[in-house]
Amino acid sequence: MTNEYFDKQATQWDDKPLRIKRSKTIADFISEKIPLSKELSVLDYGCGTGLVSFFLSDKAASVCAADISDGMLAEVQKKITAQNIRNIETVNFDVTKNMTLNKTFDVIVSAMAMHHIEEPFDAITKLTKLLNPGGWIALADLCAEDGSFHEKGVAMHNGFEPAEIAEHLKNLKMTSVICKNIFEIFKNEKNYPVFCVCARKI
Numbered sequence: 001m002t003n004e005y006f007d008k009q010a011t012q013w014d015d016k017p018l019r020i021k022r023s024k025t026i027a028d029f030i031s032e033k034i035p036l037s038k039e040l041s042v043l044d045y046g047c048g049t050g051l052v053s054f055f056l057s058d059k060a061a062s063v064c065a066a067d068i069s070d071g072m073l074a075e076v077q078k079k080i081t082a083q084n085i086r087n088i089e090t091v092n093f094d095v096t097k098n099m100t101l102n103k104t105f106d107v108i109v110s111a112m113a114m115h116h117i118e119e120p121f122d123a124i125t126k127l128t129k130l131l132n133p134g135g136w137i138a139l140a141d142l143c144a145e146d147g148s149f150h151e152k153g154v155a156m157h158n159g160f161e162p163a164e165i166a167e168h169l170k171n172l173k174m175t176s177v178i179c180k181n182i183f184e185i186f187k188n189e190k191n192y193p194v195f196c197v198c199a200r201k202i
Helices: 003-015 017-033 051-057 070-083 120-128 162-171
Strands: 041-045 062-067 088-092 105-111 131-142 174-187 190-201
Touching: 003 017, 003 070, 017 051, 017 105, 017 131, 017 174, 017 190, 041 051, 051 062, 051 070, 051 088, 051 105, 062 070, 070 088, 105 120, 120 131, 120 162, 131 162, 131 174, 162 174, 162 190
Parallel strands: 041 062, 041 105, 062 088, 105 131
Antiparallel strands: 131 190, 174 190
16 A cells, blocks of 8 residues: 555545544543653654644643655644644654654654554564653554455455554563553444554653
8 A cells, every 4th residue: 555545535534524533532631641741742653644643732841743645744734723722733754664854752652554554563662662662652543353344455454463463562671551442433233342552662
């Protein structure tokens, strides 16, 4: 799958109320489990149209909304301008390409992005390297499913076992690991659970 898919989807991405509700639930869980404050910098990796970014922006000093789709980032920028938001910036950034942002963050979040990445555990490892000491990472994604959630070719992975994500973070010497199913997406006459794992860098 190429960025072309997401570029084409971008202008209609926010049209689904369930997508907005899911993002709000993820942001609320992150806010509950991570002590956010106006002094902290946040990276939202795989931000899409910035739904989670905007829900967190009033709880942080700054939010860097990062994605590899210029179409998605254009939608974020439209909302920044329309809402006169001053603490969100956009950047086209692909951590899997060994690119650097030349900055680190107090909090890194990624929602529903890892199943679109070929080597998600490698991406998670690289993201933790962008965390400041004592910083937090929060990863929300689909629980392992039978492949029916996406159209063929849209996703690299059919979700994840949350415990495997949690164990990977523990192996990276992350602490205070929290793992919980926080949302369900009803689609194709079945429920698809969404989990969130939070952990802190020592």
